Amino acid sequence: MSARLAHATVAPSAQQIGRAATLALYDELALSPKPGLVTLTDRGSHADMDAHSFMRSLFALRGYVVRIAELGAAQAPFDALEQAGIAAEARMLAATGGINTHRGAIFMLGLLCASAGALAARGEKPTPQGLRAALDRHWGDALARRATRPSTLPGGIAARRLGLRSASAEAAMGFPTLFDVAVPALRAGLARGLAPEAAQLDTLFAVIAQLDDSNLAHRGGLAGLRFAQNAARSYLANGGAAQGPQAAQAIATEFVRRNLSPGGAADTLAAACWLQRLG
């Protein structure tokens, strides 16, 4: 992970907010090993995508993350954010040949970049408290309505059927897993002197242990989600990244055997890396 925004004492620009998002998506992709997820050298549980898919996708999204920060700064209504998100998804699909690499990241990082833009317009730097307040103040009602809407996505349908907290529900609640689990885990790992990659890996497992990841539910049912959560809890209880890469690699092998992929946790890790970069 490269340096934080160099000693930012003023609010970041839309370009800085968006650039941090693009770099954070790369941070997540490059982290290895990861359970079931695509890395620079491994497809994980995905026959239809690899690192090239994700690189093409994050490049295709680099204008979107700036634009949605600008929309946030202008306090645009949710419909405008949604239209930008839908257009970004079309560019993602065009870049990847129709593969869904970052639909969830478009949603989650899009809302976070918009919230950071709204704070910056008031001269404020993005903090967890500030971002949650801006998200709720500007788009909380629309997100609450969205969360009650039926989903057309496999994960969202599985989450609603199983009574889990889908991506929309997580957003409507102000991204509790990001702000109450991922951000504290990443900060604590770095404060303990872990290398950035080790801190990111422990953060990813902390998120997998807590998140109602609808990708896991869609791929493995409730049993698959609970297996993944328990495996992540055991990994952390046994020392996390301090065990060395073989422990994470063993879990990754088992996730692939079960065709599990925690895409929602990957996006949540990227969002924590984004905030760390803006810190």
Ligand SMILES: CC(C)(COP(=O)(O)OP(=O)(O)OC[C@H]1O[C@@H](n2cnc3c(N)ncnc32)[C@H](O[C@H]2O[C@H](COP(=O)(O)OP(=O)(O)OP(=O)(O)O)[C@@H](O)[C@H]2O)[C@@H]1O)[C@@H](O)C(=O)NCCC(=O)NCCS
């Ligand atoms: C708002 C939507 C995105 C849909 O909302 P819904 O609640 O129905 O969504 P979910 O299906 O629950 O999640 C959508 C994606 O979000 C990620 N995710 C999953 N669980 C969570 C969670 N608990 N918290 C946060 N984020 C979560 C996940 O995305 C990642 O995984 C995908 C790749 O993995 P893969 O297994 O390959 O997925 P599939 O291709 O579906 O499976 P296979 O075919 O491979 O088997 C990838 O998308 C990652 O990003 C979930 O997939 C939707 O309504 C929407 O996009 N609306 C328009 C845009 C908009 O409203 N924007 C608002 C302003 S920005």
Ligand SMILES: Nc1ncnc2[nH]cnc12
């Ligand atoms: N690295 C990754 N592999 C699979 N799905 C993802 N969704 C977001 N990042 C991902």
